[in-house]
Every structure is written in structure tokens, then in C-alpha cells.
Amino acid sequence: MNTVDAAASARKAARIMAGLSSEDKNKALAKIAELMLSQTDEITKANAEDLKRSQNEALAAPLLKRLKFDHTKLAESAEGLRSLIGLDDPSGRTLLVNELDDGLELYRVSCPIGVIGVIFESRPDALVQIAGLCLKSGNALLLKGGSEARATNRILTDLIIKAGQEAGLPDGWIYLLETRADVQEMLKLDQFVDLIIPRGSNEFVRYIMDNSRIPVLGHADGVCHMFIDSTADPQMAVKLTVDSKTQYTAVCNAMETLLVHSDHAQKLLPELAQALMEAGVDMYGCDRVSALLGCPEVENWHTEYLDLKISIKLVDSLEDAIDHINTNGSGHTEAIVTSDKDKAAKFMLLVDAGNVFWNCSTRFSDGFRYGFGAEVGVSTSKLHARGPVGLDGLMTYKYKLLGHGQTVGEYADGTRRFSHRKLDRSCPL
Amino acid sequence: MNTVDAAASARKAARIMAGLSSEDKNKALAKIAELMLSQTDEITKANAEDLKRSQNEALAAPLLKRLKFDHTKLAESAEGLRSLIGLDDPSGRTLLVNELDDGLELYRVSCPIGVIGVIFESRPDALVQIAGLCLKSGNALLLKGGSEARATNRILTDLIIKAGQEAGLPDGWIYLLETRADVQEMLKLDQFVDLIIPRGSNEFVRYIMDNSRIPVLGHADGVCHMFIDSTADPQMAVKLTVDSKTQYTAVCNAMETLLVHSDHAQKLLPELAQALMEAGVDMYGCDRVSALLGCPEVENWHTEYLDLKISIKLVDSLEDAIDHINTNGSGHTEAIVTSDKDKAAKFMLLVDAGNVFWNCSTRFSDGFRYGFGAEVGVSTSKLHARGPVGLDGLMTYKYKLLGHGQTVGEYADGTRRFSHRKLDRSCPL
Numbered sequence: 001m002n003t004v005d006a007a008a009s010a011r012k013a014a015r016i017m018a019g020l021s022s023e024d025k026n027k028a029l030a031k032i033a034e035l036m037l038s039q040t041d042e043i044t045k046a047n048a049e050d051l052k053r054s055q056n057e058a059l060a061a062p063l064l065k066r067l068k069f070d071h072t073k074l075a076e077s078a079e080g081l082r083s084l085i086g087l088d089d090p091s092g093r094t095l096l097v098n099e100l101d102d103g104l105e106l107y108r109v110s111c112p113i114g115v116i117g118v119i120f121e122s123r124p125d126a127l128v129q130i131a132g133l134c135l136k137s138g139n140a141l142l143l144k145g146g147s148e149a150r151a152t153n154r155i156l157t158d159l160i161i162k163a164g165q166e167a168g169l170p171d172g173w174i175y176l177l178e179t180r181a182d183v184q185e186m187l188k189l190d191q192f193v194d195l196i197i198p199r200g201s202n203e204f205v206r207y208i209m210d211n212s213r214i215p216v217l218g219h220a221d222g223v224c225h226m227f228i229d230s231t232a233d234p235q236m237a238v239k240l241t242v243d244s245k246t247q248y249t250a251v252c253n254a255m256e257t258l259l260v261h262s263d264h265a266q267k268l269l270p271e272l273a274q275a276l277m278e279a280g281v282d283m284y285g286c287d288r289v290s291a292l293l294g295c296p297e298v299e300n301w302h303t304e305y306l307d308l309k310i311s312i313k314l315v316d317s318l319e320d321a322i323d324h325i326n327t328n329g330s331g332h333t334e335a336i337v338t339s340d341k342d343k344a345a346k347f348m349l350l351v352d353a354g355n356v357f358w359n360c361s362t363r364f365s366d367g368f369r370y371g372f373g374a375e376v377g378v379s380t381s382k383l384h385a386r387g388p389v390g391l392d393g394l395m396t397y398k399y400k401l402l403g404h405g406q407t408v409g410e411y412a413d414g415t416r417r418f419s420h421r422k423l424d425r426s427c428p429l
Numbered sequence: 430m431n432t433v434d435a436a437a438s439a440r441k442a443a444r445i446m447a448g449l450s451s452e453d454k455n456k457a458l459a460k461i462a463e464l465m466l467s468q469t470d471e472i473t474k475a476n477a478e479d480l481k482r483s484q485n486e487a488l489a490a491p492l493l494k495r496l497k498f499d500h501t502k503l504a505e506s507a508e509g510l511r512s513l514i515g516l517d518d519p520s521g522r523t524l525l526v527n528e529l530d531d532g533l534e535l536y537r538v539s540c541p542i543g544v545i546g547v548i549f550e551s552r553p554d555a556l557v558q559i560a561g562l563c564l565k566s567g568n569a570l571l572l573k574g575g576s577e578a579r580a581t582n583r584i585l586t587d588l589i590i591k592a593g594q595e596a597g598l599p600d601g602w603i604y605l606l607e608t609r610a611d612v613q614e615m616l617k618l619d620q621f622v623d624l625i626i627p628r629g630s631n632e633f634v635r636y637i638m639d640n641s642r643i644p645v646l647g648h649a650d651g652v653c654h655m656f657i658d659s660t661a662d663p664q665m666a667v668k669l670t671v672d673s674k675t676q677y678t679a680v681c682n683a684m685e686t687l688l689v690h691s692d693h694a695q696k697l698l699p700e701l702a703q704a705l706m707e708a709g710v711d712m713y714g715c716d717r718v719s720a721l722l723g724c725p726e727v728e729n730w731h732t733e734y735l736d737l738k739i740s741i742k743l744v745d746s747l748e749d750a751i752d753h754i755n756t757n758g759s760g761h762t763e764a765i766v767t768s769d770k771d772k773a774a775k776f777m778l779l780v781d782a783g784n785v786f787w788n789c790s791t792r793f794s795d796g797f798r799y800g801f802g803a804e805v806g807v808s809t810s811k812l813h814a815r816g817p818v819g820l821d822g823l824m825t826y827k828y829k830l831l832g833h834g835q836t837v838g839e840y841a842d843g844t845r846r847f848s849h850r851k852l853d854r855s856c857p858l
Binding site: 018100104106114194210236242243248344346349352353355359360363365370381382383384396397398400401405407409412420 | 533
């Protein structure tokens with residue numbers, strides 16, 4: 001099948017998916033998990049093929065690790081699908097009710113978006129997770145995984161299709177794109193595809209945005225800050241700085257710039273530097289920090305190191321810290337360490353970011369840690385969904401208006417008047 | 430000031446606007462209304478200038494009517510601002526709470542989007558309404574109105590700026606673009622502008638989408654349907670058909686295509702045709718309808734007449750009606766007339782549109798009628814906001830995480846475990 005036909009089929013399937021009951025969707029999730037576990041050998045064999053080819057092509061070790069889909073990861077993936085079964089159905093929820101008049105009731109009700117296109121990295125477990133989220137939310141799915149994982153992705157998709165058929169899902173609800181040309185084609189199909197979710201580098205997300213009319217849910221870079229206020233508890237400041245910077249450096253919610261109140265220049269700053277040095281972090285500073293610590297100066301305050309490197313700046317006030325962040329940050333995750341509740345409140349109100357934290361590590365901004373179950377990605381856009389995006393981000397809503405023959409003419413000529421009363425009930429249909 | 434500087438100022442102002450209290454914003458709304466009423470003469474004089482110039486340029490009568498901003502419209506606009514004061518502040522609302530662990534609490538809190546760019550038609554009352562909505566929601570605003578209204582728009586903007594200064598709003602929170610070149614410039618400024626709302630024709634909205642990286646909230650065409658089911662009450666069917674088609678033909682929520690169950694071919698169809706004919710509507714039909722009524726055949730089922738014209742089709746089932754709508758509709762407003770609740774439920778579940786109606790006129794899909802107060806526009810996109818968009822559509826959210834020094838390391842190594850409990854409380858800061 002070519003991409004256009006696949007997208008057209010997905011559109012048709014999406015309209016059926018929107019009408020599935022929670023039981024139908026949960027039955028299919030269970031069936032996929034069951035088939036995965038019963039085909040462990042075939043799946044790990046396909047994965048071994050991917051691993052061998054990629055080793056021959058000298059794929060870097062961390063990428064090989066992500067590509068690996070062994071018994072443990074397979075069991076975790078199946079468990080992840082089963083945990084989705086326990087979640088409430090995100091579809092069909094009444095979000096707002098207005099009585100417009102006696103016997104004329106308006107309901108805002110959640111429903112799936114339709115057809116989602118996801119382009120993801122070379123982790124086969126991501127395929128299972130994304131398919132599970134789309135199924136639970138009632139969306140159809142076009143998928144493109146990393147080409148390193150092609151054999152694993154193919155066997156997993158075939159299995160998901162088979163499980164879906166057995167569980168009564170419509171044909172074409174999931175389709176695996178195989179080439180970059182397929183992705184190019186998909187980006188043009190705004191009549192069939194409602195949302196693109198690209199997972200990958202900043203440049204990659206930007207490229208997708210620039211080459212499609214379809215709305216894109218993705219994230220730009222993560223230039224995350226931590227501000228150590230004058231009233232910060234010193235021990236907490238050290239602990240949170242080290243965790244935010246070093247707990248895992250290669251991710252977007254790792255801290256890149258440390259802002260320290262100038263009251264701390266003589267005592268806490270050297271302690272922070274000592275702790276960072278012991279953790280193997282290379283430091284770069286503003287002119288004052290550079291002079292105090294003897295480290296090189298920062299060249300660009302909008303730098304995402306994704307490495308054991310950090311920018312450090314002394315600031316003279318909360319306001320200066322907020323200004324620096326709003327000027328140089330990327331709207332991802334920004335933290336303040338302070339004992340002053342009012343300062344925390346001001347910081348969290350005025351910093352323009354998807355995630356604003358008080359006295360905890362920047363590394364918490366993640367769908368799993370937030371308790372959203374799985375996540376489809378992190379959004380640094382402000383529209384539709386912001387921050388870690390779980391099932392919610394795959395939903396839209398429709399307005400259902402239930403009447404008894406009312407015409408607008410009656411209200412226009414004054415025969416009838418709107419009541420506009422808030423009601424507290426769920427949509428009866 | 431040029432557009433780039435204005436947009437940069439708006440970005441700065443937006444960060445201050447986000448921190449304003451409800452009282453600050455309401456005070457400014459009251460001040461604008463007060464100044465408008467005290468400068469009635471100056472405003473109507475500027476409007477007379479616009480009207481005279483536009484008459485000389487032979488502007489069409491309906492457009493002249495929209496351009497007119499007399500004492501009545503001015504008083505209505507001031508009243509509209511005052512009604513915004515009475516609405517709840519859409520900012521700072523707690524939308525979701527998760528306890529991640531003891532003393533580690535996550536809140537999703539609503540906040541303004543930032544800088545909104547609005548391009549609107551030649552109604553000066555739209556300027557007042559949009560400015561009021563942006564102020565109430567805490568957003569900064571770049572505005573471009575129709576050039577016919579330039580003198581009225583200028584005096585209104587100057588007055589709003591003056592009132593804002595007196596009420597303590599930040600400089601630069603609102604700025605009037607004067608030329609099309611300014612708009613072109615704004616479309617490039619994705620570093621300063623968060624959302625573009627173009628009000629106007631389908632082609633215009635499409636042009637904006639194709640020429641900007643900035644997200645666009647707008648609407649495509651409104652090819653709205655009404656399906657008369659086999660169990661429809663005949664009298665209601667006639668009444669709703671006539672209202673949906675003729676109550677106001679030039680708008681996107683007017684019905685364009687009537688689908689009639691084939692059970693009604695002999696009796697109700699001729700009655701519907703009679704009523705439409707009496708209302709001055711030209712009919713076009715499918716082959717069967719054309720033969721029965723002796724009217725011309727429809728050439729294209731995706732036609733938005735915006736006029737006293739209608740397409741009529743006989744369909745043999747509810748499923749055929751849903752299929753026809755999902756294939757030919759524009760996702761705007763789709764209605765069913767039926768006495769069968771199950772059929773209504775199925776129609777509303779499976780029709781993919783922002784507004785799905787049972788036994789009432791398509792003309793109800795409108796922000797005022799929905800009880801949202803003012804509306805910034807109607808969205809036929811499925812992302813962010815769908816259907817008539819009120820204050821809600823100008824909001825985003827941020828996640829606030831309140832901790833006591835927690836690191837991710839503690840959870841990664843198993844020292845601590847997430848509780849992930851839903852809580853029912855508002856964010857304390």
C-alpha cells in the first residue's frame with residue numbers, strides 16, 4: 001500500500017475508532033499484550049537481526065542500547081499496555097455544560113482527534129507505547145520508526161494489526177511507514193492527517209514544522225535553569241543542583257544554567273562549584289563567576305549542553321533571575337530554590353515556561369513522573385498541550401447541542417430568550 | 430514604531446500582563462468603557478470620516494453597515510466590556526492536581542498564552558471586543574483591522590492605550606498595525622507572537638496558515654448539513670430546515686446541504702421543497718431529488734452557497750447520511766432531526782465535526798448563543814480549541830511542582846517511590 005492510500009484508510013478507520021466502546025479498546029489492548037508475550041521468540045529474533053546489522057554499520061553504543069528489545073523490555077512493554085487498560089477512557093467525557101434555554105442543552109464532550117502521524121526514534125518499545133496510547137484514545141495512527149529498528153518494528157506492527165483484527169478494530173487503524181519518502185508524502189496529507197508528533201532533535205522537529213501544514217506537537221530545545229535565591233537552604237541547593245545537572249545529562253529536562261543570588265558569592269557559590277566539580281561537571285561563568293571560580297566565561301546563554309557542562313551566573317535579584325530566564329530560556333522547565341513562599345509564587349507566576357518548580361529537581365518534568373502513565377512527548381508549544389503530554393494531548397472535543405425543535409429565528413425576534421445557566425450533569429448521549 | 434519593535438514590546442508587556450490581578454484587569458476594562466463613553470463625539474466623528482471615504486470608494490452597502498460605529502454600537506461595545514468584568518478570571522485556575530509523593534505536589538494551572546496577533550474585518554466593534562478579551566485573559570495584542578475603518582480603529586486604540594496607562598497596564602500591551610506590510614512582518618515574528626487569529630474568508634485564513642510558522646486559530650468553510658431521519662417529526666423538520674437555511678444565509682453556520690431519508694421521498698420532501706420555495710430558496714438535487722422536484726442537479730457536494738441556494742439529497746439510511754457528511758462536510762456544524770434517541774446518539778458520536786446538533790437549527794453554533802460571552806472566532810481546527818472560541822481559547826497552562834528538596838536520583842535508585850494520588854485542591858501559589 002502507498003502512503004496516500006494508507007492515510008485515506010486511516011481516516012476511514014479513525015471514524016470507526018471514535019465509536020468504539022471502552023471495552024472494545026481494552027480488549028484489543030489485552031490482545032496485543034497477549035500476542036506479544038506469545039511471540040517473544042520471533043520478536044527477539046527480529047530484534048537480533050536489527051542489532052547485528054546496526055553493529056555492522058557501527059551504530060553508537062547508546063543507540064544500540066536503545067534499539068535492544070529483549071525479554072525484559074518486551075515484558076515491560078506488555079505490562080505498559082495492560083496498565084493502559086486500567087486508565088479511564090479519555091473519550092466521551094463531559095467537559096462543560098450550558099443550558100441555553102429550557103430543553104436546549106449544550107455539552108462539550110471529549111473525542112479523539114482522528115489520525116495521528118508519529119515519527120519516533122529507534123526504540124521499539126516506543127512503537128508499542130504509542131500504539132497503545134492511540135488505541136486507548138481512539139485515534140488511528142501512521143507510524144515511522146528509526147530505520148535501524150526496521151525488522152523489530154515490522155514484526156511488532158504486524159502483530160498489533162493481527163491482534164486488532166481479532167479484537168474487532170477496523171482495518172487500517174495502524175500503518176507503518178517504511179521510508180523517509182513515505183514521511184515526506186505524509187507531511188503533505190493534511191486532508192487525512194490531523195496531527196504530527198515528531199520525537200527527536202530540535203532541528204528535526206523544526207524541519208517537520210517548516211515542511212507541513214499539519215499541526216505539529218513537539219518540543220524545541222530544553223535550556224532549563226535553576227535559580228538559587230538568597231533565602232535558599234544551602235544543603236538543598238547543592239543537592240538539587242547536582243541532581244538537576246548530572247542525574248541524566250542527555251535529556252531535555254536536565255539543567256543547563258545555574259543562576260545564583262549574589263548574596264551567595266562568597267560561601268554557597270564555591271560549595272556549589274565544589275559539588276559540581278566532584279560530579280565531573282565543567283563550569284562556564286559570567287564575568288563575576290569566572291573571576292571567583294577561575295573558570296572560562298560563557299559564550300552563549302542559550303546553550304543546551306546535554307553533557308557534563310554548566311553555565312553559572314550571579315544575579316542580584318529575583319527579578320533579574322526571571323528576566324534572564326524569560327530572555328534566554330526555552331520555555332521547558334525552570335526551578336527556584338528558596339525558603340520564601342512569596343518569592344516562589346512570583347517566580348512561578350512570571351516565568352514563562354511549561355513547567356515551573358519550587359524546591360525540587362528539574363528532572364521531574366516527565367510524563368511518567370507526573371503520573372500521566374505513558375507520554376507521547378513533551379511540548380514546548382503553548383497551544384493545545386504544554387509540557388509532558390499523555391492521553392489528554394490526543395483528545396479534542398465536540399459540542400453536542402440537544403434541542404426540541406428550537407430555531408434561531410425565535411431568539412432573534414425576541415419570542416424566546418437564552419437562559420445561559422451552568423448545569424452539573426453528564427451528556428445523556 | 431515598527432512592527433518588530435512593537436512585537437518585542439508586546440512580548441515584554443505580556444510577561445507583566447500574566448502577573449496582573451483580576452482587580453487590575455477589571456479596573457482597566459472599566460476605564461476603557463468609561464473613556465469610550467466620554468469620547469463619543471470624537472469617535473463618531475472619526476467613524477464619519479471612514480464612512481465618507483468608503484462611500485466615495487463605493488464600498489458595498491453591507492460593508493458600510495458593518496463599518497458604521499454610531500452611538501448605539503458604541504454604547505453596546507462599552508456594555509460588552511463591562512460584561513467581561515463580571516466573568517471569572519480565566520487565569521490562575523487549577524485544572525489538575527497530582528500528588529507525586531508526600532510533599533511533592535503537581536498542579537496544572539491556567540495562564541495566558543502571551544502575545545496574540547488578530548487580523549479582523551472592518552467592524553470597529555470587533556476591535557473593542559478583541560481588546561477586551563485579550564485584556565481579561567492577560568494577553569498582549571497586535572491588531573490589524575480593515576483599512577476602511579482606519580480612523581475609527583486609530584482613535585479607539587489610542588483611547589484603549591490611554592485608559593490602560595491610567596489603570597496601570599504595561600506599555601506596549603496593545604498595538605495597532607496599519608498596513609498589509611506590517612501584517613507580513615508580523616507573520617515572520619514567531620519569536621514574539623504566540624498565536625495568530627485571522628477573521629475573514631476561508632482563502633484568507635488559508636493564506637495566513639501557509640505564510641507563517643506561528644500557530645493559527647481560524648476556520649475553514651462551513652458546509653453544514655441537516656439530516657431529516659425517517660422518524661423525524663415532519664413539522665419540526667420543515668421549521669428547522671427553513672431556519673437553518675434562511676435565518677441568515679451569509680454566515681458559516683447556515684445549512685448548505687439537506688439530507689432527507691428516502692422514506693420521505695413522496696410526502697415530506699415535497700413539503701420541505703414547498704417551504705424552501707416560499708422562502709425564496711433555489712434548490713439543487715441528487716438525481717432522485719432532481720427527478721422528483723424537477724430542479725437542477727448538484728454539481729459539487731462540497732459547496733458553501735452563503736446564499737438562498739441549497740443542495741438536497743435523498744439517503745437510504747443513517748449510515749449513508751453520516752458517510753456523506755464525513756466525506757463532504759467541513760467539520761463545522763451538522764444536525765440531525767429525529768425522534769429516535771439512539772439514532773441521535775450514533776449521529777453525534779460518529780459525525781466528525783466541532784458541533785453536532787439534535788433537533789435544533791444549525792444557526793445556534795455561535796459563541797454568544799453558546800453563552801461564552803464574546804467570541805474571538807470559530808475554529809474548524811481540532812487542535813487547541815474547536816468550535817466557537819471564547820476566553821478559554823486565549824489560555825494555556827503551566828505545570829507548577831512544589832517540593833521540599835526532592836531529587837530524581839532518590840526515585841531512580843528506589844529510595845523513594847511515587848504515590849501518584851489524585852488530590853482535590855487548588856494550587857496554593
